[in-house]
Amino acid sequence: MMHKNYLRRVGGNKLLGLAATGALLLAGCGDNAEVMPQTLPDYYPLSVGSYRIYDVADTVWRDNVPTASRFQFREQVLGAPEPDAAGQPVYQVVRSRRNSAAEAWRVDSVLAVTVAPLNITEQFNNRRTVALVFPAVEGKSWSYNAFNNQDSVSAVTRFYQQIDQPFSISRNGKSYEYANTITTVNDLKTGDNNNATKLIVQRTTFALGVGPVYRVSRSFKNDCSGSQGCRFPFVRNVGQSRNQVLIESGK
Template identity: 80%
Template sequence: MNKNYLRRNGLVGLLSLSAAALLLAGCGDNAEVQPQLLPDYYPLSVGSVRIYDVADTTWRDNVPTASRFQFREQVLAAPEPDAAGKLVYQVVRSRRATAAGAWQADSVLTVTVAPLNLTEQINNRRTVALVLPAVEGKSWNYNAFNSLDTVVAVTRFYQQVGQPFSVSRNGKTYEYTNTVTTVNDLVNSINAVESTIQRTTFALGVGPVNRVSRRYKNDCSGAQGCRFPFVRQLGQSRNEVLIESSN
């Protein structure tokens, strides 16, 4: 995507910051803004399509149940400005069981592009997917616009900014030369009782290319306590790999 995307759409300029936006901009170090702007890592335009192959596993009483399916994300209409003038995209999500199956309506993902952050909203929960500047180690509040965390929480971090990334699925390897990865606070999210891992990698000019989500609750109720290897009482693991896209 052209680096002047935000300027062409009138979104670069002074921003009247809310308390949440101030926190988002202030977390992390004071490194300079990278040349790439947020939409370069999450390009959206009318007619754009992304198809993800999804490997999903649920756990109950240490018994896994695996499934495979595909998600399609489409932008079918031009974005509309919200009350603050930020562009809001409606990303229509569909699902099918196999590559040969028919697409069925699933949900709508709302993506809002602002000068200092890019947010996603699904199931009435708005989260902060990306912030400026995109620099290694920068942190922010992923749940700044919902009630899951306190307003001062720091729950998301940049890793491997500007680095190459590759991922394999169904015998094919997908490679990208310039990516950024966001990850949750692993130090406070992983322990013997339960663990949560949320990681998304965005490729320059492509968008989200790999989404990983793992949530486990281990059975520590016996006399031995938490055993290793862990006995997963409940849990879910999902890995989405982008296999086809057009912007």
């Protein structure tokens, strides 16, 4: 049963430290569209004891040969949030994995989700990234890696697409439908993501009152070892493709 708890909003007008400065810069990045008059709904709800289960389709490529696997992830909030250095709540989301519904869950990793007035960030393997920026406006852009050393705060690497739109997807013969979603995608027009040597795709759809319901990540490197340069059409010399579909959530 899909839970309907909304994440907690943090009041106050003052942001402290570097994280707050980055948040303010992120909020203004690439925003040339008209701001929605209503307050942004909660597309990433978090509460103690809540969980989401994803069906994961994963494919690893070596020398253009794919090896596919299927498994499940469970993301669960086990404890109350703790404040960070700027006073913003940080939720520890424990990710567990199992190969099938018949197996027991085994802890895989921990995801730290920080809820600030102007953005929501995720930290995984000591890398903090910006999942959402307030408000959600079609075409609004920001730096996905503003809080790590891969990009600058002013870099444009993520943007909103398909704001307040319905979304449906099928998995294992079952359909999942959501009336109100927003989607974030990486900027495929930049040479850092899409060129003759590599292809990187990142896409996440968030449903109102539910959270992330669909994640796609693809990263491929072309075969450029020959004397003629990179192969065409694109050869997946190495890479990985993974998509995650939410199949259950609750508390």
